[in-house]
Amino acid sequence: MKLVAVGLNHRTAPVAVRERFAFAQAQLVEALGVLPAYVAEGTILSTCNRTEVYAVADQAGEARARCLQFLVDFHGLSPGDVEPHVYAHENEDAARHLFRVAAGLDSMVLGEPQILGQVRQAYEAASRHECLGAILSSLFRSALHVGKLVRTETDIGRHAVSLSYAAVELARSIFGDLARCCVLVVGAGEMGKLTARTLVDCGAGAVLVANRTLARAEELAGRFGGQAVPFDDLSAALARADIVISSTDAPGFIIDAAQVRQAMARFRHNRPLFLVDIAVPRDVDPAVQQVSGVYLYNVDDLQAICEANRGERQREVRKVEALIDLEVGRFRHWWQTLEVLPTVADLRNHAERIRQAEVARALARLGPLTEREVFTIDAMSKAIVNKLLHVPTTRLKEQPATAHEYIHVLRYLFGLDEGRP
Amino acid sequence: MSLLSAALLGLALAGYALAAVAYGVSLGVRSRAVAWWGRAVLVGAAAVHGVGLLARGLALGYPPLATSVEGLTSYGWIVVVAYLLFEARSQTVAPGAFIAPLALIAVAALLVRQPGALDPGADPVIPILRSIWLPLHVGSILLGYALFTLGFVAAVLYLVQDRHLQRKRPPSAGHRLLPLATAEVMECRFIAVGFSLMTIAMVTGAIWSWQVWGTPWVWEPKQTLALVTWSLFGVSGVRPLRRALRGRRAAWLVVAGFASVLVTYLGAGLLATEGLHRF
Incomplete structure (x- = not known):
């Protein structure tokens, strides 16, 4: 599972390029209709300064390519038009990018408030068109939270700059x-x-x-x-x-x-x-x-006041980045737990298959037994499996930071990927 | 009981010191979070202070208003409580950096200056002060002084904001300064109520003086100074005069009035060696 943010903004693309990749309100509905054909989950954030697609797909390289394909297909342009202007962030970096956008750090006018509303609209539109899954929903909710937090906890958006x-x-x-x-x-x-x-x-x-x-x-x-x-x-x-x-x-x-x-x-x-x-x-x-x-x-x-206030906002950037770091840390933890879950499930299924097969074999050999005896054998087998798997699975979930390597080891040692198509 | 009261006042002292630091830091680094802590500590210290005064009053058998330092300590408590109400309404935390140290001094004065602070029984009160007029006269004057203090705070906020605007500095964040109009309205209200209370104190003082000294007015230093203070605030509080003096000049007058309060209260009460009314 990979999370990507692919897009272009006022720093990477001139307005002549941005306008060709922008989504007008009416187009957005249509775009969100076709987006699920490209990626598992997707959102479009389109403002006058940026067009970004946030998406979840199985492979990172593939996710980026699919997002680009979507942009190019939808606007009827060629990949060469967009390639030089595009940036792509993955996983944690994609989350950080969205948080920075929502906080107004990526805006032309530092800390401007409109972008937060635009992020909210992007989230709501994608949600209405059922383009969101658990990952993007959670990511966007965090981003909205960060956006609000930095504006109440820091002075990034407080002083007038016009x-x-x-x-x-x-x-x-x-x-x-x-x-x-x-x-x-x-x-x-x-x-x-x-x-x-x-x-x-x-x-x-x-x-x-x-x-x-x-x-x-x-x-x-x-x-x-x-x-x-x-x-x-x-x-x-x-x-x-x-x-x-x-x-x-x-x-x-x-x-x-x-x-x-x-x-x-x-x-x-x-x-x-x-x-x-x-x-x-x-x-x-x-x-x-x-x-x-x-x-x-x-x-x-x-x-002179506007100029001084611009400096004031600039000085707040560090505080904002610190708040974003915290939220990225939270996201990382959640994301890594997410990564562990399929392996934990596979391990449990693997053990359960063995258990059921062995219990069936034992019962066949033992011949007719009372209901109580059958129940006892079944319960014993379950208890053994649970007790054996309890420590490794909790350790995997508790230590998501190191889990990545363990997942590979575990899958290899238990042969979880063998006999799969 | 007296030990309890001393312990509580000591705790309040520590609280005020901590709150003073927090408010000072919050101004320096412009952090609302630090100011929030300052406020929390100040609320706690005020609560402890209040209970400490109550305990002392119960132990003494009369309100803790009889000596200058006792009065000062009670005044400190009233100022803090009134300020907390003010802060809740105005959302401005800057004056906390002034109020918290003020409360600190007020409590410290009692613990340091009063020989019998730890054992109230050892410091017998002058007989004439054992009277119903004590809470009425001293209570109203202290309440009046507390409101003058807040009026002074509002006037200073007014003058600082005025200077900011004149120098064309960028408008400051809301938690540090008040809009001019708001500062002026608050200043007027505090002074008006404070002036009424001081008037009551003057009248009750005259009656009491007539009872114990046989004359409503003895021209001694403290009374004379109080009259000066009263007239200063009278001028800045009375509406038609206020109109002509609006804004900057009125604010300066309030500052002068507060200086006069300090001279009247501290100068004549704590430092003077002459005069009948040395308490």
Whole structure:
């Protein structure tokens, strides 16, 4: 029994190759339908950065070849297209690879959370189409567990590494819960809209939109479920908003210190104000941050935070690897026990066949016996077999690490493989 | 009984030391697991501390509030219990690195400074303190001080977070700092309740003083200092004033108020040699 992980990802294959081997949602159903024809157990993990097949087959070399064959057949390509980009991991290494993928260590953005959901979907889809057996089910459940564990136990996915999420985290560290916060979106720059969108998705309470053209403001406000405000009346809007996202293409400052100072003192009663200036050239006069209770961040500030957070995640990799090591150890133990089980069963069957034959022969020779006597002879033979086999079988199961050699010895000494087709 | 109480307090002392180390380490290495252990040890130490105080009270026949160091030890217990409730709500463990050593000092003070710590009977209490006003006056002031301590903790968290934001440092993980707004709300609540309790303590103190000294107010150092503390927190606790002083300035005022608590309580209680109210 061999476990393999065969696939290609953003490190080994350019997008031009990846896109040809990707499985769209609709294709996946069909693919999972034909996969059992190639391997005993199989799962397909397909995202924009990777296409991987996890499979169980009798022989390792064969498993890899069959997975490749499946990929090539399904997408109607030639083996030469995929060979140079493919990696293949076996057994323990395959398990480790999946755990690293689920933990986000193999992702383009270290520790990103989406991959865990994608692993779960791959598992569930394969499970629905009955492509999973005991081995892959157990492996994927472990992987999901690892994925969750590393995100709660380490900081690998904790800090924002994109501008919009950095803005959300900052807003949270000022206001805590965003539900009571009002977001003012000034201008309609792409980053501004994205940041506003992210804030709304993260629970921001109300949205105001100000734009030079009122129609544009109303259109945007409709999209965020907010309210358009006149551009000339920014001061009034500043009095209401807690978070300001500014991304106009105005050549000069549109929010100045006097305006903010007045809003803070007169209307906000010094309630904190968080300004995010994503525009280049800048929209907000840097002097604004001298005002007490005002926190102003520009593009560079946000970028620096993302950069620092990337470093932070990098530093967590070792902790994550340690957690993965633990889980791989658990998998190894389970896997090796799995390897022992067929031999234990063969040994028991072998002994049982001999026992039954010998009991039958003895009973034939002894002639008519009472039921009690027959029972006693049968019980004695069973007891001898059990007592003889008890120690070797428990030792095999207890020491799976060394079991591999013993399996060969045992099979040879007892002739377990003789007389087999 | 007294031996039991001393043994329990000694155990609590060890627990606080261990918790202080765990909280300190958890801040250094940013590990939630270590902080979890710190919290577990702190809960255990607080439980032992509480039983130790109870045992002492039963052995003495009056609440363990009569001397400055006894009061300090009781105050330490109240602070830890209140802090544990705060930590459960806020999920922030950073202040534990301050609270645990504080409790450590509070317990150590009793065991070191009080000659009769091991044998309470050997250190007879001043007769005027055997009164119903002892638990009322001292209890409310200690509870008030405990809440001021937590208000101070919240104010420091506010100032640290504020500085973080001003320097544009990456937002810190949730278990180390609080959002500004949350820190401010907590600070306000602790100060408001602490201020009410201190007001009660001032009133009961005046009544008691009137009973034993014949006048509600003797201008002696501790009372004067308490009045300063009370006014400082009054300013930061009263709503209209608070609005004008919101945020950074209010937080600094709370820090000043806490410094004033320290001077009032430790300065006048433990170090001063003059004055009627030396306990």
